[in-house]
Each structure stands twice: as C-alpha cells, then as structure tokens.
Amino acid sequence: MKECCEMKGFLSFIVLKLISKGNMSGDEIREELKSRRGSKPSPGTIYPVLKSLSQSGFIEEVKSPGKAKKYRLTKKGKKEIAAATKKFCEIFYDMEDDFHKCCR
Amino acid sequence: MKECCEMKGFLSFIVLKLISKGNMSGDEIREELKSRRGSKPSPGTIYPVLKSLSQSGFIEEVKSPGKAKKYRLTKKGKKEIAAATKKFCEIFYDMEDDFHKCCR
DNA sequence: ATATTAGTATCGTATATCCGATATTGGATT
C-alpha cells in the first residue's frame, strides 16, 4: 500500500517531546499517540524506542512504587529536545500558517 | 552514528508541500531543502521521490520550453497535501507553541 | 502459594528511506 505522507520517522522525536512535557509510561505514550495519529503503536514499536532513548541517555526510568514505570527527561535529553525542536521549526517553519488554517 | 531526532521520513511530504506553493524543479527543491535542513539531499534521494509522487499521480511535469523541467500539483495531489497537512497538524498540534518560542 | 493480568520487553522480519556512484539527457555554446 503505497502512501505518500505517512509521517513516519518522527516517532522518537514525538516520544521525547511527550516526555518533555511530563513523565510518562510506555503505555501512556501509546495512548497519546493513538489519539494523535489514529493508530496505536504496537508494543514492538514503542518499547524499542524507549530503550534506544534510554541508552542514548535522553531519558531515564522513574519507578513509583505500585505504579507503572515512567520515564523522565535527563539533562542531556533536554538539550536534545531543544535542538530537535529548533531543527523541526527550521524545516517546517511555514507549517505555522497551516496550524492556523487547518486546526481550529 | 546514532542520532535521536533526525527528521527522516518526511521528505515526500515536504516535497509535495513545496510544490504545492509553486511549481519547482528537482534542483530547486534540493536547494530549498538545503537551506531548511542544512544538508542538500543527493540526486539519488530527490529524483526517486519525484518519480514516486509522479507515479502516484500527485504531481505532473511542466515543460517550459528552454527551461528546466518543473513539477506541479495535480488535483489528486492537492487533495493529498490537504489531507497530509491536516494529519500533520493533528500529530504535531502542540508544536505551534514552539514555532513562536524558538523561531524568531 | 498460585493464578491473573496489565504493562513491559524482545525477536525476527518487511518495508521505507536515503545515500553515493554512475549513467543519461537535453539545451546551450562553440
């Protein structure tokens, strides 16, 4: 099924972005992504991303007793998301207009 | 070289977006992308994308005599970019704040 | 203690993405 604009390749960016706004568990992230893009990423998609972000030192585990494990940004992760956000804006700067037009 | 947020996977989206704002040639697109994301996509990157968008019926050639071949959106392409833009906004809706903060 | 279950983790794989290198084309210059 050949699609044109599938928005693939930004998962780790979005995941990092989400965590930057508040600690989240893998499952919470899956739910949030479901509401944003329609489909819920499979476990085999999201956990490897979290692992990779962890190994890169961008996020770290937060274990609350009796609750699902969450992740929070590290200092390094904050730098990373700041840089990535800047890059995002440089690439997509003219999408700002579309936000106004197309999304309420 | 493990990078976190490489912004890969959006090339066909951006290309379609660019063409939607005015007919462009492959080389013009390469130049525009260079200024946006820093690196200039190689020929082996951009022309297959244009071919693919063509085959999908989203763009078509415009041959001005004595000028480089350009592409323009088809009707189908207009629908596609509208839908893709909507999707983009739904996925990245909260990036609007970042546009204000981070880019001038 | 055992069973259950939600959440997490891993594995193998199909596909997409993008690249560098190389070939080809068409218009302009001579």
Next chain:
DNA sequence: AATCCAATATCGGATATACGATACTAATAT
C-alpha cells in the same frame, strides 16, 4: 554538428522504522 555542462535519472546497498507475535515481569487477586 560536436562538445560541454547542468540537470535529471537509475542502481545497489546500508540503515532505520515500525510491525506482529511472543515472552517475560511484577503487582494484585483468589
């Protein structure tokens, strides 16, 4: 017409992305 050159096109391959299926784990319920 022959040459040159910028633009376009193609090829093979490395890497990344995301998936479904399956396995594990820890907390709770029975």
